[in-house]
Amino acid sequence: MNVTIVLSAVLLSVNSAEPIDTALLHLDEVTITASHQHTNPISSQNTISVDADYLLSEIPVSLAKGLDGIAGVQASSIGSGQSKPAIRGLGFNRLAIIHDGIRHEGQQWGDDHGLEIDRFAINHIEIVKGASALLYGSDAIGGAMLLSSYGKPKRTFGGSACVFTQTNNLLFGVSARLEGYKEIQRDKVQSTKEWFYWRVNATYQDYADYAVPTDSFEYYSYRIPLYKRTLRNTAGREADGSLTFGYTKGNWHTCLRVYETWAKSGFFANAHGLEVRLSAIDYDRSRRDIDLPRQEVNHLKVLWHTAYSHDHWGIEVNAAWQHNLRREESEPVSHGYMPTPPNSLERQFSKHTATLNATARWHVAPRHTLRFGLQNELQHNRRSGWGFIIPDFEQYRVGAFAGEEWRINTSWTLHAGVRYDFAHTTIHPYNDWYKTPVGDTAVYMARSEAIDRDFHSFTWSAGMRYAAHGWDVRANIGKAFRTPIPKELGADGINYHIFRYEAGNADLQPEESYQADMSVSWENHFVRIQVDPFVGYFPNYIYLTPTADYREGLQLYRYTQAQVIRTGAEAMVSVRPWQYLDINLQGEYLFARQLSGDKAGYGLPFSPPWRLMPELKFHWDPMVKMSKWLGYAGVNVRVCGAQYDIVPPEKPTNGWWTLNLSAGQQFVLTSCTLHLTLKAENILNTKYYDHTSYYRLIDLPEAGWNLSAMLSVDF
């Protein structure tokens, strides 16, 4: 294939033209049904491609949990079955979630809600391991997750529907997709075809209280019994919907997408609130009701995408508006000097984000491609309610980058790029709504000062790739950054989830990191081996450190910056000794050290210990693509090491292993195709603690055995 076409196709993710990269044959086939569509244009970067089939075979409700089986990707449980993704131990604000070309806002706010994305509307995920600030800016310091919705429909009318269920929290859900296109040929001479297409997605799920294999747990020194081994009030409901209208003509493609996700879920009643107390609410009367305390999350996104793609140049513009509305309600209870509040609205955040991105590609010479980009983002956040944790703020960010990719020959590629970012953050002051006696007078205590800060960052990256003779070697070096978030700058109050006083630091500098990573793989028809080592140095890692002091009766935690070094590696081996059998082994290891500050010598909190994931997968009819009886059955073991490299207030966590089974079968009927997927997790009902789970601090074990099933139909 002509190199020019491959490059230009790869460089712009135009939905209508799904690029096929022939040089990357079998590239990402370790655990994942590879789709060679590349969203991330820098070929030297270490990316993992995940398609919809993989996501569907990984039934867990949370998108992050479904990716947990990939070496280098972790899901940090944030309670009640929800989890957030992390790449090499870095998540939250150190991981950019790019949804259809736009930075997804919302997942990084709080510690206890999921991604706010309908996973059934996602067709393809690309995980970029390692810093990728060049293209994605702030937050991509740990990596990026590129989520793509379905592109142009393949049939004039079609769709799919599925039902799914899981035993642990008695979840059931339904999801449906309808889509179609219309082809118009106005001019018979030029034969330029126009396409209009549309799509509707809808998903609903309902789940009961989350089950854990324990009868009681200890929270902040309180011993709390559990009723029927379930976490009180962790039930929830979620409804998602999205609409897409698209138009393509020749090299043009434009589409409008509207996404809405709504979720209402209870907070674990015994681990939330001003005081650890038993409430008058009878939580144990039903497993499905959502009592106080609870949260309601709304995320609305409207996105407009336009691209023009030519052999020699291309341009892509994405404009979006997002609105996050999150309400946390709890029983009004007086605390300290705060009188009983008038209502149950403890906290509300209403954040608007407007984004405008433009990327251009110019194929300057036969083997040279230049890429430019300009990204703008404006955030506006307003809080309300009687509790305070995140101040009102506005933030404007602008970033510009330029990069070059030089395809020396069919096997060697080099890339280099530079980026400049500017951010301006305005934080509004906040004073308590009640008076606190100070000496002889009573004052409305200041919780947040007025802060006005400018942040500048200059970053760069360079990389190489060699792909030939079964080898694929990629190496990257670069600098990445992250702008401090308003919570880190201006928080000043009690975190009721973890019972500590958190103080922001208005003087924080942008977090920077220098990183080098590599990916070396070799394969033949029988075996594939891959090793991905990395090392990163942070001169000023932002870290919430516990201090020896007390404030308002709780231990004071302060945001501070310290030098940190992180290193580690992932390794993957897959063998196909027989065409019906796949044997996979994946492993990961991570090491982190703080080199300065009052926690010098310690690691970082929630550091994932080493993991080993052997898997045996039996396929039937693997060679017959159109077979009616495509199916698989697999068994895998998840082995996780102990984590004794802890930071206060963590507890050392012992190692564990779980045994899991999975199976899938396809049935091709005359008018439709049925897929049945089954999964049994932790079938030995092992009681274990996950060091990266937020509930580790309160001694709550992870879920016991869980069966899940999904039946879907494509028509």
Add this chain to the structure above:
Amino acid sequence: MKNNIFKCLNMALITVAATFIFTCCENKSKDTVPPQITEATFLPADCDIYYLGDTLLVHFDCSDDTELGNYNIEIHNNFDHHTHGTSDVDCDEVEGEEHHHEEGEEHEHEHEHVEGAWVYNQDFAIERGKKAATIDLAIPVSEDVKEGDYHFMLRLTDRAGWQAIKAVPIHLKTPSI
């Protein structure tokens, strides 16, 4: 030939990483032990009875392998008879009080902020550089608070930020004339 180059590159990267780890990171000693509160000499003792208008005498010995931090004392009512991990004692035997507390039984929990219940919450500092300390405090008990079961809670940090918690059930009574 090329294969060897990559192997070398890879080895080099691993070597650099390993050197970093073993030279600059492992020479710092770190505190991994939380501070200790001596059980034997601790006052108040489990189920001690105090009279309203009296003084609550606090005595404890504490130590840390590196350096002690600070402490906080909090007293809250235990009218709902919850238990703490550091003290499973439930002082049901106090005269004149009857508690029905059976497993699974439906019972109304009294709320935390009961009118007139005593709330005490005070932060205290320990002199810098100490590895051991003996603390004696006298906390006056107001005559105007509600009698009943309370929890006395001590929270103690060390310099590294580890925290130890000790909870003691106590009982407050109106003095008999």
